[in-house]
Amino acid sequence: MEIVELGKGRPLKALAGDLEARRILSSARLFTLYARLKGGDARLKAGYYQFDDGMRPSQILAKMISGEVYQRVFALPEGYSSYQVAEMLEKRGIFPKENFLAACRDAALLKELGIDAASVEGYLFPGSYNILPGKTELEVVREMVQRQQAFLKESVDGRARAKGVPVQQLLILASMVEKEAVLPAEKPLIAAVFQNRLRLGMRLQSDPTALYGVRAFAGKVRREDILKPTPYNTYLIPALPPGPIGNPGKDAIEAVLNPAAVSYLYFVGRGDGSHQFSNDLSSHNQAVQKYLKAPAAAVQGGS
Incomplete structure (x- = not known):
């Protein structure tokens, strides 16, 4: 099983070569010809895709045309502490616990986000996140905080100040x-x-x-x-x-x-x-x- 990124504007030939190198395709050249004959080369949707070596070329092409992208959804429950979130992420095989906790305490990120505290605790927005391959702990923490800050700005800040x-x-x-x-x-x-x-x-x-x-x-x-x-x-x-x-x-x-x-x-x-x-x-x-x-x-x- 392999996760492969089809970047926006990436040539089909380059993608096919990548799939051949990973032994998902037996021939990049034949797959490229097949895709062009089917008119699929102009209809591929960018994103991350999950393939395995048992898939037929027609299945691979159909998946990328339909945009059946790979998703690794992580749900942050309401009330969970950063310690609990870190443990969940580690159990899911997404991030090591200590790496995520280090990102939560990263001084540069806290300054960037305008949080005058020792960590982002309290600022991680409970909800679902699609954590794509290649995303770093810092990027995920930033996204979680920015979603919370957007909610606070839109729905809370004014009323909190008034009170x-x-x-x-x-x-x-x-x-x-x-x-x-x-x-x-x-x-x-x-x-x-x-x-x-x-x-x-x-x-x-x-x-x-x-x-x-x-x-x-x-x-x-x-x-x-x-x-x-x-x-x-x-x-x-x-x-x-x-x-x-x-x-x-x-x-x-x-x-x-x-x-x-x-x-x-x-x-x-x-x-x-x-x-x-x-x-x-x-x-x-x-x-x-x-x-x-x-x-x-x-x-x-x-x-």
Whole structure:
């Protein structure tokens, strides 16, 4: 199996020679003659194509005339951190994990994109990408960030400024909402909890922040996790983390811009994806005891 690029304006003869060299065709000359007899040489569509040595010349020609180009689609899920994205890309055989993470932290790229942070975390747009052969990690990161920046400029920046919310703060909160919420309908409620706690000077005490950069968040944290000192652990730091803990989608960003009009300060998972929300610590601890069935686990956290 071979991936071959048919560049715009590339002569058919040169392409046929490439296919012969890769043993996809037995004769470049005969294929060129065949394509011209069929009138296909003027109808070939540029792009990357996947061929194998079992294909007949007619199949090869038909594929390039129809534009059946090779696609290596990668979907970046909402909320995934750059670490999770890097692991997915490595498992798919697209990029080595460390190379992608290095691109996310590349100082020159951050300056080019106007990101005043240590990495592009929070600025990778969740969605589908066609990662063609030859694309570098830096090019893919640039594309992901530019798509996020285009969305922010078109739909978010003006409203965020009107509310007095810096974009970086917006993305930090949205990334936390994305990690905590399972049900889309609860995102505005969780956003409200975090913003209510910030107004009161309370620690956010969000489980996913205790695990960022340490291990993947799977919905549960241990006591040693919340006691582990990291710059992102909101059980220990008195404010927002220094940066996003993932790459939020549109719904989480909207939830931060338009939180629910509630006075909740706490929430705990019910075990089915939903959360029990509370206004005071006593009610929250009762909910923890009910849903986690572990009185000793009751904490003053948001989750």
